[in-house]
Amino acid sequence: MPSRSPEDGRSGGVPATAPWPPGPDEFRAIADSAPVAVWVTQLDRRRSFVNRAYVEFLGVSYQEALDFDWREIIHPGDVARIVAESIAGETSLRGFELIGRYRRKDGAWRWLHSTSQPRWDTAGNHIGFIGVAHDITEAKEAELALREREAQLSAFINQSTAGFGQVDLEGRFTLVNDRFCAIAGWSRAELLGRTMQSITHPDDLVRNVPLFERAVRDGTPYTHEKRYIRKDGGIVWVNNSVSVMRRPDGEPFGVLAVTLDITNRRISEQALRQSEETLRLAIEGAGMATWELDLATMEGAWSPNRFDLLGMPREPGLRGTVEQWFARIRPEDRERVRITTQRCFEAGEPYAIEYRIRRADTGEERWLQSHGVRIDYGDDRPSRFVGVSFDVTERKRAEEELRASEARFRTIFEQTNDFLVTTTLDQRLTSVNPAVLAALGYTEDEVIGHSIAEFMEPDHFVRSRAALEQKLREGGSTRLTVTVHAKDGSELIWETNSHLVYDESGNPIGLHAIGRDMTEAKRAESHLRLLIDELNHRVKNTLAIVQGIAQQTFKGGSDPVAARRAFEGRLAALSEAHNLLTRELWAPVPMSRIIGDAVAPHGGGAGRFVIEGPDLILAPKTAISLALAIHELATNAVKHGALSQPQGHVAIRWERIDARGGPRLHLTWSEHGGPPVAPPSRRGFGTRMIERGLSAELGGSVKIDFVPEGLVCTVDAPLPEVPE
Amino acid sequence: MSARRRILVVEDEPVVAMCLEDLLESLGYEPVGPASRLAEGLELARTEALDAAILDINLGGERSTAVAETLAARGVPFAFASGYGSPPEGMGDRSRLIGKPYREAEVAAMLERMLAG
Numbered sequence: 001m002p003s004r005s006p007e008d009g010r011s012g013g014v015p016a017t018a019p020w021p022p023g024p025d026e027f028r029a030i031a032d033s034a035p036v037a038v039w040v041t042q043l044d045r046r047r048s049f050v051n052r053a054y055v056e057f058l059g060v061s062y063q064e065a066l067d068f069d070w071r072e073i074i075h076p077g078d079v080a081r082i083v084a085e086s087i088a089g090e091t092s093l094r095g096f097e098l099i100g101r102y103r104r105k106d107g108a109w110r111w112l113h114s115t116s117q118p119r120w121d122t123a124g125n126h127i128g129f130i131g132v133a134h135d136i137t138e139a140k141e142a143e144l145a146l147r148e149r150e151a152q153l154s155a156f157i158n159q160s161t162a163g164f165g166q167v168d169l170e171g172r173f174t175l176v177n178d179r180f181c182a183i184a185g186w187s188r189a190e191l192l193g194r195t196m197q198s199i200t201h202p203d204d205l206v207r208n209v210p211l212f213e214r215a216v217r218d219g220t221p222y223t224h225e226k227r228y229i230r231k232d233g234g235i236v237w238v239n240n241s242v243s244v245m246r247r248p249d250g251e252p253f254g255v256l257a258v259t260l261d262i263t264n265r266r267i268s269e270q271a272l273r274q275s276e277e278t279l280r281l282a283i284e285g286a287g288m289a290t291w292e293l294d295l296a297t298m299e300g301a302w303s304p305n306r307f308d309l310l311g312m313p314r315e316p317g318l319r320g321t322v323e324q325w326f327a328r329i330r331p332e333d334r335e336r337v338r339i340t341t342q343r344c345f346e347a348g349e350p351y352a353i354e355y356r357i358r359r360a361d362t363g364e365e366r367w368l369q370s371h372g373v374r375i376d377y378g379d380d381r382p383s384r385f386v387g388v389s390f391d392v393t394e395r396k397r398a399e400e401e402l403r404a405s406e407a408r409f410r411t412i413f414e415q416t417n418d419f420l421v422t423t424t425l426d427q428r429l430t431s432v433n434p435a436v437l438a439a440l441g442y443t444e445d446e447v448i449g450h451s452i453a454e455f456m457e458p459d460h461f462v463r464s465r466a467a468l469e470q471k472l473r474e475g476g477s478t479r480l481t482v483t484v485h486a487k488d489g490s491e492l493i494w495e496t497n498s499h500l501v502y503d504e505s506g507n508p509i510g511l512h513a514i515g516r517d518m519t520e521a522k523r524a525e526s527h528l529r530l531l532i533d534e535l536n537h538r539v540k541n542t543l544a545i546v547q548g549i550a551q552q553t554f555k556g557g558s559d560p561v562a563a564r565r566a567f568e569g570r571l572a573a574l575s576e577a578h579n580l581l582t583r584e585l586w587a588p589v590p591m592s593r594i595i596g597d598a599v600a601p602h603g604g605g606a607g608r609f610v611i612e613g614p615d616l617i618l619a620p621k622t623a624i625s626l627a628l629a630i631h632e633l634a635t636n637a638v639k640h641g642a643l644s645q646p647q648g649h650v651a652i653r654w655e656r657i658d659a660r661g662g663p664r665l666h667l668t669w670s671e672h673g674g675p676p677v678a679p680p681s682r683r684g685f686g687t688r689m690i691e692r693g694l695s696a697e698l699g700g701s702v703k704i705d706f707v708p709e710g711l712v713c714t715v716d717a718p719l720p721e722v723p724e
Numbered sequence: 725m726s727a728r729r730r731i732l733v734v735e736d737e738p739v740v741a742m743c744l745e746d747l748l749e750s751l752g753y754e755p756v757g758p759a760s761r762l763a764e765g766l767e768l769a770r771t772e773a774l775d776a777a778i779l780d781i782n783l784g785g786e787r788s789t790a791v792a793e794t795l796a797a798r799g800v801p802f803a804f805a806s807g808y809g810s811p812p813e814g815m816g817d818r819s820r821l822i823g824k825p826y827r828e829a830e831v832a833a834m835l836e837r838m839l840a841g
Contacts, residue, residue, distance in 0.1 A: 537782070540824055540825070541737060541740075541824070543824075543825050544737060544739075544740045544743075544824045544825040544826065545737055545739045545740055546825075547740075547743060547825035547826070548737075548739035548740045548742060548743030548744075548825075549739055551743050551746065551747075552739075552742065552743065552746070621736070621737075625738050628738075628739065688742060689738065689739065689742070692738065692742065693738025693739060693741070693742060694738065696738050696741065696758060696760040697736075697738050697760060699760075699761060699764075
């Protein structure tokens with residue numbers, strides 16, 4: 001107790017002039033550190049000091065705490081008593097205590113236990129009180145709870161329908177409640193002079209005594225039903241739950257029976273059976289079949305519709321066996337049912353199971369759901385297994401259909417190559433299918449819950465956001481092409497189609513999107529674009545060549561008919577070279593093919609040409625120039641040279657010469673067996689084409705010699721490196 | 725003959741180059757070249773006395789940009805020739821582009837503009 005008597009103050013060796021407090025500061029420090037409220041009052045009841053805990057309890061300033069009327073915060077249920085006790089205490093000029101509820105600053109009612117002691121000055125005059133208050137709320141609440149439990153318990157024992165009869169280890173009654181007396185039909189005084197054996201029906205003692213002796217010996221509790229013989233000679237059936245009472249050291253000192261009067265239950269068995277029948281009808285009306293199985297004989301009563309459920313004829317006695325039932329269970333389910341029933345039979349576990357049967361009559365498969373319990377009697381009557389079954393085939397089928405449908409959708413979700421994505425309305429991913437994860441290289445954890453913005457080009461996300469807003473405004477679906485970032489940094493182009501998902505009341509709750517990888521398609525598209533550009537270039541280039549050929553062929557002064565024929569021949573040569581290049585997809589082509597194709601229109605197939613040389617490869621552009629040059633030479637040979645005579649022929653030979661500075665091509669065109677050759681008066685397109693065009697193209701020298709025995713054209717050029 | 729303006733021809737297609745040469749001659753210019761390869765074009769651009777140049781952008785896979793740079797350094801005006809597209813990056817605009825196939829009027833006008841400027 002933190003309160004201090006005047007004697008304590010004096011014996012503390014404090015100077016007589018200031019016996020109490022020892023010093024304002026010191027007293028304040030001590031008082032403020034105390035977890036209890038402390039106050040000091042004057043004779044006029046005004047407080048001259050309160051400590052920190054006092055102030056904190058009130059939640060006001062120090063000055064307000066000094067003036068505070070504490071009666072204002074006493075619980076209405078306590079205020080009259082406390083005020084009265086307080087006045088009495090003060091008047092007595094002795095220490096006094098108050099216990100009651102006071103309102104703390106937070107509004108909570110707290111139980112406070114205050115102790116007030118009178119203060120005396122050195123002359124022995126009463127000068128006021130000093131008080132201390134403890135918060136005892138927790139202790140008080142615990143006490144109240146305990147008291148409540150105690151009251152409940154005693155009420156339960158004294159007013160309950162249960163009788164309590166306690167006997168010593170020999171069976172002599174030591175304690176009985178009113179209810180037990182009423183049930184047993186003896187007064188308390190009469191019972192306390194008797195043993196429980198003496199009032200138990202002799203027929204029941206045979207079972208009762210061994211159970212009682214075992215309980216005393218081993219402490220085994222038991223429940224049984226037996227008869228008491230009342231003082232008036234009447235019989236009362238009771239259900240007793242019996243347990244051993246022990247001293248704190250564990251030594252048994254008595255046996256307690258909690259006794260229920262079950263005479264009425266036994267008497268009204270007939271009525272009960274009737275109500276059971278009613279219940280059974282109700283159960284069967286609800287499609288439930290019932291059974292009772294005697295676990296000693298493994299047979300029992302079946303409700304008529306249990307026979308119907310199994311497709312069996314109703315037996316005249318409406319009884320069935322476990323074997324009959326098991327025979328109907330589908331072999332795949334039989335073991336499972338056997339194990340479950342076994343647990344119920346042996347361990348008393350509640351029985352609940354779904355299994356398939358095959359109806360005895362139609363052979364149809366049906367699903368049954370069954371619930372059962374083991375009923376024990378605590379006496380020598382055998383336990384029974386009772387329960388209900390009902391047909392759940394339709395529900396099972398619906399479930400299976402749902403499961404199959406779910407599985408189908410799941411299969412689609414998991415196995416499609418398209419990307420399936422669901423998001424919240426703020427575009428956070430809620431699910432993605434494996435195709436998404438495979439394409440992006442992320443695990444599910446790395447994407448679920450994340451915003452789609454993390455996986456997208458920023459401006460594409462802005463477009464996606466805008467598309468979402470459009471859908472929220474107008475409904476429908478939107479298509480977008482977006483660039484998506486895979487984990488490895490690669491960019492994928494996805495074409496997505498998304499629509500809103502709505503809840504049952506029509507509010508949008510999220511987004512479903514299906515996406516397709518267009519990366520390859522887009523690549524193909526840009527490749528095609530390149531090809532078209534290239535084609536455009538080639539077409540323009542070819543037209544430029546045609547323009548050049550036309551310009552050269554139709555120079556002023558030439559014979560129109562001959563010029564047209566020459567033009568056609570040149571175009572044909574150009575076209576032939578293009579054909580070859582097109583066949584080879586503009587890849588480098590072998591020289592023999594170029595030359596062979598170029599001379600073919602001029603009797604190339606009739607043995608007029610000798611074409612010999614290694615299989616050198618020419619770039620497409622070089623091939624065109626060479627083809628045009630050979631065409632010019634062949635045209636000239638047919639018109640004026642060796643091929644104008646039946647016996648004339650042309651030899652085209654080339655070789656690869658490895659010289660310093662790289663390999664060189666050496667090619668000769670020589671005509672034989674033609675008329676004597678004279679140099680032409682002017683060099684036409686053909687000659688220029690050959691000498692200048694080809695040499696420029698090949699980067700070497702091309703020379704035409706008008707040798708009288710036959711024209712010779714010599715080509716000497718570096719062999720161009722042909723890119724593979 | 726020395727009074728004729730000298731025009732460099734860089735064109736990798738022999739027939740087209742010949743055609744352009746004839747065209748230039750008929751317009752009263754003296755063609756220089758033709759150069760069908762980049763190295764050849766650079767050599768001529770560096771060494772020949774030139775009044776202007778017509779450069780095919782594509783030279784068998786190479787681009788004639790370097791020739792243009794050499795000419796620009798010497799203050800020789802030039803025009804690009806192409807069947808499509810635009811002049812190489814940083815090499816002037818479409819106003820200095822001659823379309824292919826060559827048309828006499830277009831080539832003549834371009835040369836007059838270049839030589840006047």
